[in-house]
Amino acid sequence: MTVPTPHDRCFQPLPVSGFPVPAQWRGTHALLVSAGREWVTLDYPAVVESRNKLKNLFGPRDQWPPDDLTPEMDEADLAWHAREFSSRRSFAYHLLSHDQQQCLGCLYLYPTASRTHDAEAYLWTHIELTSPQATLIEDEVIGWVSQDWPFTSVAWPGRFIPFKQWEESGIPNYYASTRMAGESPDNGS
Numbered sequence: 001m002t003v004p005t006p007h008d009r010c011f012q013p014l015p016v017s018g019f020p021v022p023a024q025w026r027g028t029h030a031l032l033v034s035a036g037r038e039w040v041t042l043d044y045p046a047v048v049e050s051r052n053k054l055k056n057l058f059g060p061r062d063q064w065p066p067d068d069l070t071p072e073m074d075e076a077d078l079a080w081h082a083r084e085f086s087s088r089r090s091f092a093y094h095l096l097s098h099d100q101q102q103c104l105g106c107l108y109l110y111p112t113a114s115r116t117h118d119a120e121a122y123l124w125t126h127i128e129l130t131s132p133q134a135t136l137i138e139d140e141v142i143g144w145v146s147q148d149w150p151f152t153s154v155a156w157p158g159r160f161i162p163f164k165q166w167e168e169s170g171i172p173n174y175y176a177s178t179r180m181a182g183e184s185p186d187n188g189s
Contacts, residue, residue: 010113010172012111012112012113012118013089014089014091014110014111014119015150019149019150021085025093025144026098027137027140027141028136029136029137029140030095030096030098030104030105030137030140031095031098032093032094032141032144033094033096034081034082034085034093034094035078035085035092035094035106036078036079036081037075037078039103040074040078042094042103043074043078043103044069044074046102046103046105046126047065047069048069049126049127049128050105050124051067051069052127053124054124056163057122057158058175059157059166059167059173080179089111090108090110090111090174090175091108091109092106092108092109095137095141104125104129104137105125105126105129105134106123107122107123108175110173111174112155112171113171113174114155117153117155119149119151119154120154120156120157120173120174121142121145123156125137125138157171
């Protein structure tokens with residue numbers, strides 16, 4: 001007997017059949033590249049430096065990144081994101097400087113259990129960016145998702161939908177329900 005995963009139970013697949021998902025995208029203010037282990041030397045310091053800003057990114061009860069995050073833990077997480085990307089289940093991107101020397105943040109596009117949305121999106125920018133810099137990058141990335149992806153209704157919990165409202169609807173978070181539920185990046189699940 002096969003035990004259904006959280007993905008099988010309630011998350012609708014992203015509507016990307018036939019859509020050529022870009023491995024990278026160059027905007028005016030950032031270069032987006034698919035998340036993967038090869039970026040851990042840029043991602044880890046950005047996550048650690050921005051840790052307080054990132055707490056609750058995926059919801060008020062979410063504690064990612066953990067206080068004891070190590071480079072190895074971050075690399076394992078990036079491997080999970082890369083596997084998700086290659087299987088076309090979810091898509092995570094690093095936001096890099098154009099010279100690829102600094103991680104400016106990350107974008108996550110996840111399946112959703114919402115009946116009124118076809119995707120969930122989460123976005124963070126590095127704590128050291130000024131508010132105007134962060135806004136330029138965030139607006140550009142949100143515009144890219146809105147205009148270039150085949151979604152009809154993207155939920156941005158915590159950004160455009162208050163977390164309280166999202167939480168009251170009982171919609172689980174894909175990342176917390178899959179990756180943080182113990183799926184290992186190396187076990188093929």
